[in-house]
Amino acid sequence: MGKINTVPIKRIKSVTKEEFLRNYYNPQEPVLIEDLVKDWPAYKKWNLDYIQSKAGDQIVPLYNNEPTKGHKKSVVPAKKMKLVDYIEILKTQPTDLRMFFYNVLQKMPDLTKDFDYPDIGLKFFKKLPVMFFGGKGSKVLAHYDMDLADLVHVHFHGHKRVTLFSPDQAQYLYQVPFTVHNLETIDMDKPDFETYPALRNVTGILAEMKHGDALYMPSGYWHYITYSDGGFSITLRAFPRKLKTLGHLFKNLIFMRNFENAMRYAFGQKWVDYKERSILERLNRKYKSIS
Numbered sequence: 660m661g662k663i664n665t666v667p668i669k670r671i672k673s674v675t676k677e678e679f680l681r682n683y684y685n686p687q688e689p690v691l692i693e694d695l696v697k698d699w700p701a702y703k704k705w706n707l708d709y710i711q712s713k714a715g716d717q718i719v720p721l722y723n724n725e726p727t728k729g730h731k732k733s734v735v736p737a738k739k740m741k742l743v744d745y746i747e748i749l750k751t752q753p754t755d756l757r758m759f760f761y762n763v764l765q766k767m768p769d770l771t772k773d774f775d776y777p778d779i780g781l782k783f784f785k786k787l788p789v790m791f792f793g794g795k796g797s798k799v800l801a802h803y804d805m806d807l808a809d810l811v812h813v814h815f816h817g818h819k820r821v822t823l824f825s826p827d828q829a830q831y832l833y834q835v836p837f838t839v840h841n842l843e844t845i846d847m848d849k850p851d852f853e854t855y856p857a858l859r860n861v862t863g864i865l866a867e868m869k870h871g872d873a874l875y876m877p878s879g880y881w882h883y884i885t886y887s888d889g890g891f892s893i894t895l896r897a898f899p900r901k902l903k904t905l906g907h908l909f910k911n912l913i914f915m916r917n918f919e920n921a922m923r924y925a926f927g928q929k930w931v932d933y934k935e936r937s938i939l940e941r942l943n944r945k946y947k948s949i950s
Contacts, residue, residue: 661852665822665865668874679779679875684809687877689823691866695873696813701773702871705815707750707889713767714742721745721756724798726843726931745792749889754794761790763893774813774893777873781809781897792891793819799884801832801847802840805911807904808896810876814868817888821874822847822863824881831857832881833942836934837919839911844935847883855939857946868892878904 670691674683683690696702720736737756748754763770764786776783793799801824804810812821824832833842833855842855850858863883866874870890876882878899899905922930 660849661859663822663847663850663858663861663863665863668823668864668866674779676778676780683875684780684877689864689866689877689880690875691868692873692875693871695777695779695811696774696871699774701770701815701893704773705891707746707816707891710767710770710891711743711746711750713769714746717742717766719745719758719761721758723755723757724800724843749792749794749891752794753796754889755797756794757797757799758792759789759799761792763788763790776895777811779811781811781895782900783811784808784896784898787896788893789896790891790893793884793886794889795886797886798848799882800840800843801845801881801883803829803879803881805839805908805916806896807878807899807908807911809878809899810874810897811895812874812876812892813895814872814874814892815870815890817870817886817890819868819884819886819888819890819892821866821868822883823866823876824861824863824883826879826881828861828863829881831860831942831946833857833938835938837915837922842935842939848885855943857942860946 668689668691670693672692673694674690674692682688718739719742721738721740723737725737745756745758748756771788774788776785801822803826833845834840835842845851845855845858852859866872868874899908
């Protein structure tokens with residue numbers, strides 16, 4: 660077993676619009692901004708108790724790290740549960756159950772009064788503020804976002820660790836064909852370099868996040884997340900402006916996702932096994948000789 664090479668992310672207290680565009684957005688460099696949201700009401704109000712008090716009777720889909728098998732679509736919930744009950748679990752015990760892409764505007768519009776969109780030069784898509792919840796010890800598979808948005812990811816209640824990988828690192832990450840994630844058999848905290856030798860070439864950018872930290876993740880950056888405590892985050896999205904990136908976005912949303920689900924429906928586990936075997940064999944042929 661080994662350890663992924665990482666370098667610490669650049670941390671700053673605050674940033675002007677001009678500084679952000681010049682130093683981070685234009686060169687597509689990630690950064691953690693500690694004081695970006697301290698003026699938000701959410702900075703003082705948001706914790707698990709507060710969200711729980713607003714949850715009502717709504718039922719939410721929850722996901723774990725079990726791979727989806729056979730003819731199932733690539734992303735299906737492990738179970739459904741009342742949000743108030745799920746948050747109680749997050750407050751009291753470790754769990755691998757996670758909730759992602761929870762649309763605040765639709766599901767809990769009162770929360771939109773507690774945050775704003777920072778004036779840093781990004782053109783945010785204001786109809787899609789989304790939240791992510793995770794229990795202590797839960798992990799999010801290494802992936803990049805299919806819509807290729809620039810992301811401002813703000814964490815609340817506790818701590819979590821985010822490891823970022825620039826798009827040029829994808830060649831080492833064992834990305835499963837026709838998906839946006841790597842092999843689910845890889846433990847990115849304790850990678851087996853004998854089985855996955857290409858990972859020796861990876862260098863990640865490590866961000867240790869606490870309550871109120873805002874992480875800028877440029878378009879196409881991979882991220883792997885481990886929750887140190889039960890907590891949650893909100894992500895504000897700015898969709899890409901470059902034509903090449905927009906073309907890649909539509910290819911992902913229209914072709915790749917539908918093709919993957921159609922192949923799973925038609926061929927089931929044989930399709931999944933074939934893809935995973937092919938990427939493993941291809942990268943290992945290339946990098947075992949180098950290592």
